[in-house]
Amino acid sequence: MHKIRLINKIAEVGLKRLDPARFSVGENEPDPAGMLVRSAKITELPDSLLAIARAGAGVNNIPVSECAEKGIVVFNTPGANANAVRELAVCALFLSSRDIVGGVEWARTLEDDVPARVEKGKSQFAGPEIMGKTLGVIGLGAIGVGVANAGHHLGMSVVGYDPYISVDAAWGLSRSVRHCHDLKQMLPECDYISLHAPLNPKTRGMFNAEMFALMKDGVRILNFARAELVENADLLSALDGGKVAKYVTDFPNGTVHKNILPIPHLGASTPESEDNCAVMAVDELKDYLLNGNIRNSVNFPDVTLPPCDKCFRLCVIHKNIPNMIAAITAFFGERGINTEDLVSKSNGEYQYTVLNVTSIGSGTAEKLMAVDGIIKVRVLKN
16 A cells, blocks of 8 residues: 655545545655655655655756755656746736736726726726737747647747757747747747746846847847846836836736736646646656656656566665666576566666566565665565
8 A cells, every 4th residue: 555645635626636546645744755746845754655746847946966865756747837827927018018906906986977087097007909010039938838839829929949959849849939049049039938947057047137148129028938137226226217018027026116027836726726736746657656657757767568467666766876777687696586677767867777576585676685786675566
């Protein structure tokens, strides 16, 4: 029985995919093998923990590096909430152009002679149309590609920037979206900039005074990635000076400015998105616990191996150092154990090796753990 601890409420459509004969699921499960989480911060990593599945894309609430050191696989659900975020980003294009929010707030204050006052006062909330303007999309993952394609369909000229664009993303991108290879050359072209880049040490604070200086006067910026991509003090200076006309963000941080529109992190807040993320997170966690397969991990490589009816399966997390595969296969060879199939991949510092073997002796996993560089070993029966 695999114990799964719920750190947040997870959509029932996902939880129903966990067979109660094989999984015990609850908020207070002791010694869990897996955790399911949305946005709550993970502060405890029990010795029993094998994997954490995040029902969403960002993993800032999970100590990913510490998990890797302990052999705990961290999953996320890329693309599961892409449509929800894309729709809100498209909404933000209009919110940043035309003072819809200000107009609604003003109209709610009107009590007497409302039609006449509306006609007299509406001009203060006027703004430009987006058709024919240039939209720059930074980060061409599932969400960025969707926003870029939507901008094109709305009549915008769209340019995208992503030095690490995947083959799948490239296939999904409209031919009309121009792919730029130099961000500094792209920024001066854009009337609107939509941020969809991941947050990492290289991208943290990438939008600073230097970058703002390259942009058009009156540029409108949408941030549906992470607040920390933007240097807050530099943004305020750009807003005060008119360099940035509007800043729409899904990540309020307490900063108040008349030209900042803070949305309370609603990007993935749709029932469809929550269902999609729950199903994907549960499936990833279940496949790893039952079969040892890794799909969509942020700290270990993707590895899948077809089942072998007559085999035992060993799942080995280890350091990516020379001769590790030779040491593992030699371990089984010395014991007369035949390896039917093996897959091994690395992602830099760490490596994951899955083997189907014909037999296994008592204490094999414990003995294999003694090999230098091995972090965690699991034995599964196919």
